[in-house]
Amino acid sequence: xxxxxxxxxxxxxxxxxxxxxxxxxxxxxxxxxxxxxxxxxxxxxxxxxxxxxxxxxxxxxxxxxxxxxxxxxxxxxxxxxxxxxxxxxxxxxxxxxxxxxxxxxxxxxxxxxxxxxxxxxxxxxxxxxxxxxxxxxxxxxxxxxxxxxxxxxxxxxxxxxxxxxxxxxxxxxxxxxxxxxxxxxxxxxxxxxxxxxxxxxxxxxxxxxxxxxxxxxxxxxxxxxxxxxxxxxxxxxxxxxxxxxxxxxxxxxxxxxxxxxxxxxxxxxxxxxxxxxxxxxxxxxxxxxxxxxxxxxxxxxxxxxxxxxxxxxxxxxxxxxx
Amino acid sequence: xxxxxxxxxxxxxxxxxxxxxxxxxxxxxxxxxxxxxxxxxxxxxxxxxxxxxxxxxxxxxxxxxxxxxxxxxxxxxxxxxxxxxxxxxxxxxxxxxxxxxxxxxxxxxxxxxxxxxxxxxxxxxxxxxxxxxxxxxxxxxxxxxxxxxxxxxxxxxxxxxxxxxxxxxxxxxxxxxxxxxxxxxxxxxxxxxxxxxxxxxxxxxxxxxxxxxxxxxxxxxxxxxxxxxxxxxxxxxxxxxxxxxxxxxxxxxxxxxxxxxxxxxxxxxxxxxxxxxxxxxxxxxxxxxxxxxxx
Numbered sequence: 001x002x003x004x005x006x007x008x009x010x011x012x013x014x015x016x017x018x019x020x021x022x023x024x025x026x027x028x029x030x031x032x033x034x035x036x037x038x039x040x041x042x043x044x045x046x047x048x049x050x051x052x053x054x055x056x057x058x059x060x061x062x063x064x065x066x067x068x069x070x071x072x073x074x075x076x077x078x079x080x081x082x083x084x085x086x087x088x089x090x091x092x093x094x095x096x097x098x099x100x101x102x103x104x105x106x107x108x109x110x111x112x113x114x115x116x117x118x119x120x121x122x123x124x125x126x127x128x129x130x131x132x133x134x135x136x137x138x139x140x141x142x143x144x145x146x147x148x149x150x151x152x153x154x155x156x157x158x159x160x161x162x163x164x165x166x167x168x169x170x171x172x173x174x175x176x177x178x179x180x181x182x183x184x185x186x187x188x189x190x191x192x193x194x195x196x197x198x199x200x201x202x203x204x205x206x207x208x209x210x211x212x213x214x215x216x217x218x219x220x221x222x223x224x225x226x227x228x229x230x231x232x233x234x235x236x237x238x239x240x241x242x243x244x245x246x247x248x249x250x251x252x253x254x255x256x257x258x259x260x261x262x263x264x265x266x267x268x269x270x271x272x273x274x275x276x277x278x279x280x281x282x283x284x285x286x287x288x289x290x291x292x293x294x295x296x297x298x299x300x301x302x303x304x305x306x307x308x309x310x311x312x313x314x315x316x317x318x319x320x321x322x
Numbered sequence: 323x324x325x326x327x328x329x330x331x332x333x334x335x336x337x338x339x340x341x342x343x344x345x346x347x348x349x350x351x352x353x354x355x356x357x358x359x360x361x362x363x364x365x366x367x368x369x370x371x372x373x374x375x376x377x378x379x380x381x382x383x384x385x386x387x388x389x390x391x392x393x394x395x396x397x398x399x400x401x402x403x404x405x406x407x408x409x410x411x412x413x414x415x416x417x418x419x420x421x422x423x424x425x426x427x428x429x430x431x432x433x434x435x436x437x438x439x440x441x442x443x444x445x446x447x448x449x450x451x452x453x454x455x456x457x458x459x460x461x462x463x464x465x466x467x468x469x470x471x472x473x474x475x476x477x478x479x480x481x482x483x484x485x486x487x488x489x490x491x492x493x494x495x496x497x498x499x500x501x502x503x504x505x506x507x508x509x510x511x512x513x514x515x516x517x518x519x520x521x522x523x524x525x526x527x528x529x530x531x532x533x534x535x536x537x538x539x540x541x542x543x544x545x546x547x548x549x550x551x552x553x554x555x556x557x558x559x560x561x562x563x564x565x566x567x568x569x570x571x572x573x574x575x576x577x578x579x580x581x582x583x584x585x586x587x588x589x590x591x592x593x594x595x596x597x598x599x600x601x602x603x604x605x606x607x608x609x610x611x612x613x614x615x616x617x
Contacts, residue, residue: 063472132605145592152371280464
C-alpha cells in the first residue's frame with residue numbers, strides 16, 4: 001500500500017501541506033501558498049455537503065422567517081404584516097391545542113419506546129438462540145414506510161371488523177372506535193408509533209450495552225450484586241449516553257410527528273389528533289395561509305431547539321461518559 | 323414459526339442447566355420467562371406483517387369480509403392486479419432510482435464532511451459543526467413552502483432533480499460518520515503522511531476502509547429515508563409517471579377503499595427491498611452504531 005501512496009503523492013507536490021495538515025501540533029502552516037492549499041483542501045471536503053445544506057436547508061429556513069412576517073396565500077404577492085402572524089397564532093386557541101396534542105403524543109410515546117426498547121435490548125443482549133432473527137423481527141417495522149404501517153394499523157384497529165376489536169369482543173370487551181373516536185385517536189397513533197420505533201431504540205441501546213466492559217459485571221458479581229443491583233449500579237449508569245441519545249432524538253422526532261398522523265387520522269376526528277406539523281401542513285396546503293404556517297414553523301423550531309439545548313446542558317447531571 | 327423458535331430457543335438451554343440448587347432453579351425460571359416474553363413479543367411485532375401477507379392472498383378481502391388466519395382459497399390475484407391495473411412496476415423503479423442516487427450522494431457528502439470535521443482543523447470548526455447539527459432539528463415540513471418556491475424558480479418542480487436535491491446532504495449521516503472517523507487511530511494517518519500521502523489519499527485508503535460498519539449503517543438509513551419519504555415527493559412530483567411507492571400506496575387506499583387485498587399486496591411489495599437490504603446489512607448496523615460512539 002505504501003508504494004501506491006507514494007505514487008499518488010507525486011501528484012501532491014507541496015511537501016509542507018502533507019506534513020503539516022493532519023498533525024494538529026504542526027499548525028499553523030508557514031508559507032501562504034501552503035496555507036491557501038490547506039484552505040482549498042478543507043473547502044474541497046466541506047463544500048459537497050455545505051452547498052446542499054445552505055441551498056436547501058438553511059436558505060429555506062431564513063426564507064421561512066421572511067415569509068412568516070407576511071400574509072401570503074402562495075399565489076398573490078406577499079403583504080407585510082410584521083409580527084402579526086405570531087400575534088394571531090398566540091391568541092388562537094388552536095395553536096395551544098396542537099402543541100398540547102404534540103406533547104400528549106410525546107408523553108405517551110417516549111416512555112413506551114424507551115422502556116420497551118430497554119427491556120428488549122437487555123433481553124436480546126443475552127446469549128439467546130436465534131437472536132439475530134429476533135432482532136430482525138423487532139427491527140422490521142423500523143424499515144417499513146409509515147404509509148404501510150398506517151394502512152396496516154388502520155386495518156387492525158378498524159372499529160367494526162378490525163382484528164383487535166374482534167379479539168376484544170371475543171373476551172367480552174367492547175373495543176373503542178380507535179381512530180374514529182376523539183378520545184382514542186391519539187392513543188391509536190401512540191401505539192402504532194411505539195410499535196414502529198421500538199426496534200430503533202433497541203438497536204441504539206444494544207450498541208450501548210455491547211460497549212460496556214464485561215469485567216465490570218464480573219466485579220459486581222464477585223461483590224455479591226444481584227441482577228437488579230447490577231442493572232441499577234452498572235448497566236443503567238454506563239448506558240446513560242445511549243439513553244441520552246435516544247431521548248434527544250425521540251424528542252426531536254416527537255415534536256416533528258407528522259407522517260403517522262397524516263396517514264392514520266389526518267388530524268381528526270374533529271381535530272382531536274391535530275399536531276403542530278399537521279397544522280403547518282393544513283395551514284399551507286389546505287387554507288393557503290403560508291405566512292401563518294411559516295410563523296408556526298419558527299415557533300416549533302424555537303421549542304425544539306430550546307428543549308434540545310436544555311437537555312444538552314442538563315446531561316452533565318446524569319450522563320456518565322465512559 | 324413460533325414453535326420452531328421455542329424449540330430452538332429453550333430446549334438446549336433447559337437441558338444444559340439442570341436445576342441443582344435453588345439458585346439454579348430461579349435462574350432456569352428466569353431464562354424460561356425471558357424466552358416466553360421475547361417470543362410472544364416477537365409474535366406481536368410480526369403479527370401485523372403476517373396479517374398483511376394473509377390479507378394480500380385472500381381474494382376479495384375487505385372490512386366486511388375479514389380474512390381468516392389460514393386463507394381458504396389463497397391466491398396471488400391481488401399481486402397480478404396491482405401490476406396489471408396500475409403502473410406499479412414503474413413506481414417501484416422510480417423509488418429504487420431515487421433511493422440509490424440519494425444513498426450514493428449521501429455517502430459522498432457525509433464522508434467528506436465527516437473527514438473535514440474530524441481531521442482538518444480550521445477556524446470556526448465547532449461553530450460550523452453546530453450549524454450542521456442544528457439542521458437536524460428543523461422538520462422538513464417547515465421548509466416545504468420556501469423549498470417549493472425555490473425549486474419553482476429553478477424550474478425543477480415535477481422533476482427527479484427537484485425531488486433529489488434537498489436529500490443530498492444529511493446532518494445525521496455526517497454526525498454518524500464523524501463519530502466513526504474520530505475512533506480511527508490518528509497514528510494510521512500519520513504513518514500514511516510520512517509515506518507521502520495527501521488528504522485525499524488518506525481519506526480513500528485509510529479512513530473509508532476503517533469505517534465500513536458506519537458506512538453500512540448510513541446506507542441502510544439513507545436508503546430507508548428515501549424509500550419511505552412521503553411528504554416531499556408528494557409536493558414536488560405531480561405527474562403520475564414520476565410517482566414513488568409511498569405516494570402510490572397512499573393513492574391505492576383512496577382508489578381501492580374496499581379492496582384491502584390489493585392494498586396489502588402493495589404494502590408487502592414495498593417492504594421487501596428494505597427487508598432484503600436490512601438482512602444484508604444487519605451485522606454491520608449494530609456494530610456501526612456501537613463504533614460511532616453514539617452509544
